[in-house]
């Protein structure tokens with residue numbers, strides 16, 4: 001264990017800093033006193049504090065040793081000089097001859113010309129860089145490891161104080177890239193539809209409520225020791241299979257925990273931080289912050305996964321210290337603010353208080369997004385700098401329809417928004433009244449409306465929405481949400497629950513559609529240059545049939561005595577369909593052989609998700625008993641436009657006449673072969689697109705539960721034959737401008753003329 005009594009001067013420095021920061025007076029005076037204390041303590045000629053401005057430039061906020069006139073005047077542009085180097089790397093920089101460093105830049109107003117020894121450390125909070133703290137000396141000088149350590153400790157304390165909002169006034173904060181108090185609207189990505197008004201609750205496991213500086217360093221060291229000991233014991237208990245296994249971490253993750261919990265480097269860093277005068281909690285936080293900053297920039301998913309494990313371990317250590325944020329303080333209408341969040345973590349929050357989720361990162365296909373949609377929580381994501389702009393208690397408006405978040409809105413904005421919330425509620429109430437009404441067009445065409453599902457939480461929505469069944473059950477969600485490979489028994493259990501919830505209503509189970517962006521964290525995989533065109537879905541299932549075979553057994557077992565509908569994803573060739581069907585036949589025989597109760601009826605279908613299979617449809621339909629158009633994928637491959645890439649979203653448009661012709665071809669071929677064909681991609685849940693699908697001849701749609709109401713309302717106002725005739729004409733026209741815009745405009749005009757409810 002490191003020497004507990006070393007660095008007495010630096011410990012004294014932390015005590016001084018605490019006194020300075022606790023003193024009354026203007027922030028500037030306190031910051032001036034802070035840099036003076038650091039310079040004196042470290043025998044440095046200069047100590048300077050730079051804070052990052054909202055435009056990413058670095059402003060000199062306080063200095064001892066440089067020209068005081070340069071304070072709030074010197075602005076380093078993003079990446080400039082040695083300070084810029086620290087911003088870029090988020091690492092300390094310790095150099096004895098600063099002017100020789102390639103990144104050195106000279107600012108005459110600071111008169112820093114004669115300085116040589118340089119040590120700078122990032123001011124980090126939660127892995128985010130708020131500023132840079134430097135010391136310099138006239139002579140060439142190598143600052144010691146203890147100096148680096150001490151400056152990092154001060155910078156951590158400073159980061160907490162600055163970001164707590166206690167130090168700087170609202171005006172001052174406006175010039176720092178931290179937490180401005182003014183109203184702001186941020187535009188991000190729509191992840192889950194809906195509107196919500198509420199109070200921000202920042203979910204930031206790094207937020208410490210305990211003092212940062214040790215009252216008694218010996219006591220803190222002892223507390224840290226005890227917590228590490230408890231942590232190791234709890235991780236060992238997990239490893240030996242004791243404690244809560246249901247929903248607990250997987251074997252791989254536990255092994256990673258064990259490795260980190262015994263990692264000498266990690267433990268040394270913790271001891272060093274506590275030995276230098278930080279409280280036990282602050283020591284854990286400091287070491288975590290360093291890892292986070294280093295790994296946040298890592299693109300490699302494996303590294304990011306390890307970062308997650310390490311963070312989790314740090315959280316566990318904080319829990320042993322009794323320092324983690326309590327969820328009991330959740331406000332009534334909570335808008336949960338997080339950098340990112342895991343699905344299981346999201347489910348830990350009290351649903352009755354949670355109104356929406358706002359994420360700094362996040363993506364529409366993330367697992368948390370899937371859960372949020374199932375919970376009908378509006379979600380907006382991709383909001384850079386979000387965590388720095390929001391404080392607990394801020395009023396937030398979440399517009400999941402447009403992907404906009406308003407922070408601390410003024411009264412007028414809030415009122416307009418609340419009117420929209422009321423209108424939306426009324427619209428939803430009107431949909432609920434349609435619940436038991438059959439979906440029939442005005443000219444008498446019956447349309448089957450089912451829901452897409454994949455989670456247990458989706459199941460009650462079958463009854464609530466009045467849907468006629470589950471048109472697409474995405475079985476891979478169970479695999480994605482679990483932190484281990486679900487065993488056959490777990491799969492059977494889920495499928496059984498789906499059958500129970502569905503009662504007499506049909507359910508179409510799609511076999512595992514993994515790969516591409518749906519990567520299982522607990523299964524090793526190779527990175528592919530082009531995942532959407534890579535080893536996914538059927539390709540994976542047939543190359544490594546083990547997973548599929550276990551799944552088929554689970555499906556057969558769960559369906560004993562009922563009708564089983566199975567559908568294969570991403571079929572490209574007839575051979576693939578046959579191979580999958582063969583596996584199913586083998587498993588059926590096997591289960592029958594072992595005396596299991598068998599399904600009373602088996603229907604086997606195929607997704608239509610590749611243009612390749614569209615042009616083999618007649619042949620496929622000789623063998624597939626039904627098909628479902630996975631328009632999300634089909635359109636991505638048809639337009640060669642990645643469905644995950646927001647930059648090409650505009651190029652992915654079902655109104656394109658070529659695309660409409662292809663969809664019309666599918667409907668016509670299925671009708672001629674007398675095979676049921678549904679559409680289950682997102683377009684089926686959008687009113688205008690769904691109207692065109694029905695006009696093209698589709699009579700089954702499977703949509704997100706929240707879309708059942710609006711789509712039914714549209715169907716009830718639609719004349720299928722009349723729109724079909726019009727559409728055929730629009731597709732054939734050669735407009736001057738863009739052909740898809742032409743079809744869209746024609747449809748809007750038609751809707752207006754005929755009172756079609758889009």
Ligand code: PEP
Pocket residue numbers: 472474513609629630631632633634680681682
């Ligand atoms: C589709 O591709 O349209 C589809 C329904 O499948 P998923 O969105 O799960 O890929």
Ligand code: MG
Pocket residue numbers: 569609630632633
């Ligand atoms: Mg698909």
